[in-house]
Amino acid sequence: MSSYDAIGLMKSINENLAPFRKSQSEVMNGFGQMSKAAMAEGAISAKHKEMIALAIGITQHCSGCIAFHVKVLRRLGATRAELDEVLALCVYMAGGPGLMEAAEAIAAWEAMEPAAPTSA
Numbered sequence: 001m002s003s004y005d006a007i008g009l010m011k012s013i014n015e016n017l018a019p020f021r022k023s024q025s026e027v028m029n030g031f032g033q034m035s036k037a038a039m040a041e042g043a044i045s046a047k048h049k050e051m052i053a054l055a056i057g058i059t060q061h062c063s064g065c066i067a068f069h070v071k072v073l074r075r076l077g078a079t080r081a082e083l084d085e086v087l088a089l090c091v092y093m094a095g096g097p098g099l100m101e102a103a104e105a106i107a108a109w110e111a112m113e114p115a116a117p118t119s120a
Contacts, residue, residue, distance in 0.1 A: 006067035006108035013064050047076040051086045058090040058101040066101065070108040083109055 021028045039049050050073045057065025073083065087102040094101070 004063070004104045004107040006070065006104070006111045009064060010067045010071065047073065047078055050076060051078070051082065054105065055086055055090050055093075058087070058098055058105060059094045061097065061101055063101075063104055066104050067108050070105055071112055074109070074112050080109065 017028075039046060039053070044052075050069055054066065054069040054073065057069055070083075083105065087105055090098040090102055092098075
């Protein structure tokens with residue numbers, strides 16, 4: 001069992017930022033627009049952009065970034081094999097610290113695994 005709780009972390013970040021979103025709405029709207037523009041489908045697919053963002057989050061040691069980008073990668077249909085290849089690149093580029101953050105990405109991936117169908 002991992003001590004990294006990606007789902008709880010995302011919930012906590014969203015709750016903690018709620019007052020900031022209100023007090024700094026122009027900044028947050030600008031950040032949201034920048035994110036939307038940067039992540040839009042273009043010459044590089046949205047899925048590949050999310051993989052790049054995840055890799056940056058890992059190499060910058062940002063647990064929240066890891067959680068949010070893994071969530072979007074799952075929504076965009078990324079596979080575990082694709083995730084593992086991104087993580088291998090992170091380990092290559094960031095060494096041991098990248099490996100530790102890769103463990104968080106794996107925990108996030110597994111925490112967001114769709115529930116197995118139950119038989120009636």
